[in-house]
Amino acid sequence: MRYAAPFMRRHGLVPIAETEAAVTIGCVSPPAEPVERLLVAHHLKPVHFVPLPQQEVVARMQRSAAHETSPAAADGPLRPVETNADEAHDNAPAVNLVNSLLNDAIRQGASDIHIEAHHGAVPVRYRIDGRLVAAVGDQNEPLVSPGRLSAVSARLKVLAGVNAAERRRPQDGRFTARVATDAVDVRFSSMPTVEGESLVLRLFRLHSERFTLLDLGMPDAVYEQVSSFVERSSGLLLLCGPTGSGKTTTLHSALRRISRGDRKIITIEDPVEYRLDAEQIQTNEPAGLTFDTLLRRVLRQDPDVIMVGEIRDGETARLTTRAALTGHLVLATVHSRRAADVIERLVDLGVERGLLDRLDPLLLSQRLVRLRCNSCGGTEGCCECRFTGYRGRTGLFEMEDRDGARITLADDGRAKCAAALTTEEEVLWATL
Numbered sequence: 001m002r003y004a005a006p007f008m009r010r011h012g013l014v015p016i017a018e019t020e021a022a023v024t025i026g027c028v029s030p031p032a033e034p035v036e037r038l039l040v041a042h043h044l045k046p047v048h049f050v051p052l053p054q055q056e057v058v059a060r061m062q063r064s065a066a067h068e069t070s071p072a073a074a075d076g077p078l079r080p081v082e083t084n085a086d087e088a089h090d091n092a093p094a095v096n097l098v099n100s101l102l103n104d105a106i107r108q109g110a111s112d113i114h115i116e117a118h119h120g121a122v123p124v125r126y127r128i129d130g131r132l133v134a135a136v137g138d139q140n141e142p143l144v145s146p147g148r149l150s151a152v153s154a155r156l157k158v159l160a161g162v163n164a165a166e167r168r169r170p171q172d173g174r175f176t177a178r179v180a181t182d183a184v185d186v187r188f189s190s191m192p193t194v195e196g197e198s199l200v201l202r203l204f205r206l207h208s209e210r211f212t213l214l215d216l217g218m219p220d221a222v223y224e225q226v227s228s229f230v231e232r233s234s235g236l237l238l239l240c241g242p243t244g245s246g247k248t249t250t251l252h253s254a255l256r257r258i259s260r261g262d263r264k265i266i267t268i269e270d271p272v273e274y275r276l277d278a279e280q281i282q283t284n285e286p287a288g289l290t291f292d293t294l295l296r297r298v299l300r301q302d303p304d305v306i307m308v309g310e311i312r313d314g315e316t317a318r319l320t321t322r323a324a325l326t327g328h329l330v331l332a333t334v335h336s337r338r339a340a341d342v343i344e345r346l347v348d349l350g351v352e353r354g355l356l357d358r359l360d361p362l363l364l365s366q367r368l369v370r371l372r373c374n375s376c377g378g379t380e381g382c383c384e385c386r387f388t389g390y391r392g393r394t395g396l397f398e399m400e401d402r403d404g405a406r407i408t409l410a411d412d413g414r415a416k417c418a419a420a421l422t423t424e425e426e427v428l429w430a431t432l
């Protein structure tokens with residue numbers, strides 16, 4: 001017995017059991033009478049409602065939604081879905097268990113999977129919208145039982161191409177997972193801990209969204225600067241912020257604005273997360289295709305616009321600067337916290353300060369904050385926001401303009417709080 005995810009979310013109810021005589025449905029609070037009538041008409045038998053804690057309703061919904069196979073009918077009326085005999089996770093071999101974990105995490109929109117050994121249990125958590133949430137099975141049972149941790153660990157290590165028998169040293173590798181028709185690039189990292197092992201999978205999938213610069217939440221002044229900057233024939237735009245702060249999305253949105261066919265755009269990325277009308281190249285360190293070696297080759301391809309996924313070594317920093325000085329428009333990210341620190345970071349990497357002064361790069365910094373849920377207004381929480389009060393994210397931006405125009409992350413955060421888009425806690429969390 002299954003219902004479509006939007007139906008369950010809208011009414012805050014989840015199927016529990018069906019017998020010859022009646023149907024049992026879990027809910028946060030009993031639904032309105034028309035909904036009850038609809039359910040009785042659908043099942044053609046009496047319907048009983050059992051109050052459940054919010055967390056359990058949400059967890060069951062997530063599990064049920066993860067099994068949804070037909071997103072096409074996403075918002076239709078009540079839609080029963082054939083249920084398969086669910087394999088008991090404990091009996092499934094490690095291969096199936098790893099596959100179902102990846103499937104589940106990807107369908108829930110997770111960016112990372114964390115599997116840890118803790119006090120005799122193996123909690124699995126997904127990072128969704130930047131925060132970790134517990135991942136549980138249909139009956140609230142753990143997804144990975146303690147007895148299966150070593151088999152799961154070995155399976156992941158085989159996939160990642162590292163030593164499956166090695167559990168005492170940290171290892172990392174990568175592999176491509178096929179989920180439905182999508183290829184997901186998975187970065188695997190294992191770390192021995194006092195209680196066993198900590199396994200982390202970072203998931204990079206090709207996003208199908210087509211964000212534009214207008215969708216990112218830029219303050220007007222930042223939007224105007226960036227959109228006029230990308231129309232220039234040469235120059236350097238440097239965007240900084242921690243991992244997962246939306247930098248790639250911003251650079252791709254900027255490139256999408258100018259990919260009209262009259263300029264040759266080449267990107268070097270690790271990995272490619274969005275498809276563009278451009279020549280996109282993915283780094284491959286084992287094959288010697290690092291940012292600097294690729295950048296040197298790319299300059300012989302007569303590019304007009306170059307995106308450098310990340311400047312993290314001296315050679316890439318010098319080549320990027322030189323490319324911008326020799327008539328190319330270059331967009332790059334740098335791993336530093338504040339826009340004001342970016343120049344020092346490049347100088348540390350060996351770029352001459354005088355060259356940077358001549359280039360006068362546009363310096364930006366970015367963070368992501370969660371948006372207040374627009375179904376419940378963020379005050380009480382609802383099924384749509386998993387009772388967190390937040391749903392979706394937007395950017396906070398900082399801009400250092402040599403002309404003196406300056407917007408800080410705090411300025412943008414205050415403006416977005418004043419507009420009730422997010423909260424002070426979110427801004428603090430993202431900017432401290």
Ligand SMILES: [Zn+2]
Nearest residue numbers: 373376382385
């Ligand atoms: Zn809500």
